[in-house]
Amino acid sequence: MLFSGAMTALVTPFKNGAVDEEAYRALIEWQIAEGIHGLVPCGTTGESATLTHEEHERVIGICIEQAAGRVPVLAGAGSNNTQEAIRLARFAKTAGADGALLITPYYNKPTQEGLYRHFRAIAEAVDMPLVPYNVPGRTGCNLLPATLGRLAHDCPNIVGIKEATGDLHQGSQTIAACPEGFSVLSGDDFTALPLMSIGGSGVISVTSNIMPGAMSRLCNLFKQGELTEAARLHHQLYSLHQAMFVESNPIPVKTALALMGRMELELRLPLCPLSDAHLAELKHELRKHGLIG
Template sequence: MLFHGAMTALVTPFKNGVIDEEAYRKLIDWQIEQGIQGLVPCGTTGESATLTHEEHERVIEICIEQAAGRVPVLAGAGSNNTAEAIRLVRFAKNAGADGALLITPYYNKPTQEGLYQHYGAIARAVDLPLVPYNVPGRTGCNLLPATLARLAKDFPTIVGVKEATGDMAQASLTIESCPKEFSLLSGDDFTALPLMSIGGTGLISVTSNIVPDKVSQMCKAAAKGDFTAARKIHHEIFDLHHAMFMVTNPIPVKTALALMGRMDMEMRLPLWPMQDADREKLRGILQAHGLV
């Protein structure tokens, strides 16, 4: 199973309005040194919506170059335009990515048949492992277990799903319906451990940007069936999960990384820095964990 364990949904550092390549490379090295098991550039946390096409491609290239095969890179390459998604996935493959993460088409609100045809078209066009990303709270559509099972059966390169509904019943149905080797990755830090307890294979995490060691240890413990150890870490960092979603992601996690001295506190409109009171509350939580 290529995609499993703790994978970080990487932020994209900016400095003076452009990608801060030095900070990004250092973040990638630190993540791998701390035991993270995969990297996901150009997702929501990476502010993919405000990257130009050239920047999107460069962020993926840097991640692949810096990871240098040490961990898998699952490149964010989705779009609500199927032709554009195919272009991005083709680029990711040519750049050397291990797979592509594909958000369900947002705003369009496709039917289940439309979702099947969307992912099927991508799978037919590019031979690369694909992981749909199901987050109805952001996209307005829900990729249902029956549709996922159909996709996994008809297209062997559709190898998993990033599941961010928070619905354990839906996750259970996905596990029951899809092939044994299908990867069920939590897209929600809060529910990662519950999801792994019913058969999930890992997590694409926001919180691991700031505590990659803890998130990795939790996932490794759960994978070994040591849920006593996994629960201990889950509860230890649960307030960090809350802190990372005090306001819209990735505002808090980028602020935390800036407070930790790992990058500038810079994001792109329409995202805006935290209010002073929220930032000080975040600082206090980080201090309690010895992160600042």
């Protein structure tokens, strides 16, 4: 599988309203040094919704350049406009990404047939590995296992899915519907190990922004058959996973990275700083894991 293990859904650092290239490169370098298995720029966690087209391309370009082939880069390239998704995926291919992550169309509320035609159109237009991203909680749209199975069998370059329903019943159906070797990646840290236990291939992680070594170790332990130790680490990290979602992602994780001294705390509206009560909860979790003093 091209995409497996722990892949970080990278935040996009900002400073004075612009992308903080220095902090971003340092974050990528730290991720690789800590053993992360892959990088995902310009997803939900990367605040892709508020990046300009120029920023979007620059953020992907920096990630590919900094990774320098050491780990795969799965570039966010989706849209609720099929032609725009094709344009972004073509850019990702030209820039040298290993694949493109494609969000299900949000707001439009397409039917399952519409979803099939959307992803098939992209697959036919862009000859590169493609990974749909299913997160109904954000898009109001659920790519069902039967539809994904059609796509996986009809489009050889659709090679995986980021499955972020948090529903292991749907995860199990998804794995069963897709061909052998299809990469089913959890989109929720707290379901990473459970999904791998039924045939998933890894996780596109928020928590790994702040604990890349621990998340990559979790996946390595599972792959090595060290299930008891993998379960122990899963439970150790569970409350930290929850802390990453006390408010809308990426507010907590960017706050954590700022507290750790890895970047400025800067979000783009309509996202705003963490509430005082949740900030106290987050600091407690970070201290518990030795991430801050």
